[in-house]
Amino acid sequence: MEIDISQIRALRKRLDITQKELSKAAGVSQSLIAKIESGKIDPAFTKVKKITEALLAMQEKSSPKAADIMSRRIIALSPEESIKSAVRKMSAYGISQLPVLSRKSCIGLVTEAGLLSSKKKLKRVRDAMQECPPIVPPNTPISKLTELIEYYPLILVSEKGEPKGVITKTDIIRGLYSGQRKL
Numbered sequence: 001m002e003i004d005i006s007q008i009r010a011l012r013k014r015l016d017i018t019q020k021e022l023s024k025a026a027g028v029s030q031s032l033i034a035k036i037e038s039g040k041i042d043p044a045f046t047k048v049k050k051i052t053e054a055l056l057a058m059q060e061k062s063s064p065k066a067a068d069i070m071s072r073r074i075i076a077l078s079p080e081e082s083i084k085s086a087v088r089k090m091s092a093y094g095i096s097q098l099p100v101l102s103r104k105s106c107i108g109l110v111t112e113a114g115l116l117s118s119k120k121k122l123k124r125v126r127d128a129m130q131e132c133p134p135i136v137p138p139n140t141p142i143s144k145l146t147e148l149i150e151y152y153p154l155i156l157v158s159e160k161g162e163p164k165g166v167i168t169k170t171d172i173i174r175g176l177y178s179g180q181r182k183l
Contacts, residue, residue, distance in 0.1 A: 069145075078102065104161075106158075132156075
C-alpha cells in the first residue's frame with residue numbers, strides 16, 4: 001500500500017505518534033516531517049519511501065492479530081459424523097460452516113452452501129467436505145486475514161499444529177470496527 005504525502009499527517013495522528021517518533025522510525029529529520037506535513041517542501045522519493053515504510057510498519061504493529069479477534073471455541077465435525085448431525089450443529093450454534101477435524105488436524109470444511117449445492121443425498125461429513133480452510137498462526141495481522149476472508153468462509157488459527165480458534169467475517173468486522181484498531 002502506498003501513502004500519498006498529503007496523508008502523512010493524518011495517518012501519523014491516527015497512529016497517535018509524534019513527528020519526532022516518526023522521524024526516528026523513518027531515519028529522517030523531524031524538520032523534514034514538519035515541512036512535508038505543512039506542504040512547504042516536495043521531498044525526494046527516497047525520503048517519502050522511508051516515511052511511508054515506517055508508517056506502514058507502525059500501522060501493522062498496532063493492528064489486531066488473529067489471536068485478538070478469533071473465537072476460541074472451535075465447533076467442529078469429525079469425518080464420520082452424519083450430515084444430520086452436522087446440520088443440527090450448524091442450526092444450534094447459528095454457524096454456516098464448520099471445520100472437519102481428525103486428531104486435531106483440519107482435513108476439510110463443511111458449509112451450508114456446499115450442502116445445498118450437492119446433487120446427491122449425502123450421509124457422512126466426509127462425503128460433503130470441501131478443501132480445508134486457510135490455517136494461520138496467531139500473530140497474523142488483520143490485513144492478511146481480510147485478504148483471505150474474501151475467498152474463504154472461515155480461517156482456522158493454529159499454533160504448533162493444534163487448532164486454537166476460528167475466524168469468520170463477523171470476527172474480522174468486529175476487529176476492524178470495535179475500537180481495537182486505530183485505523
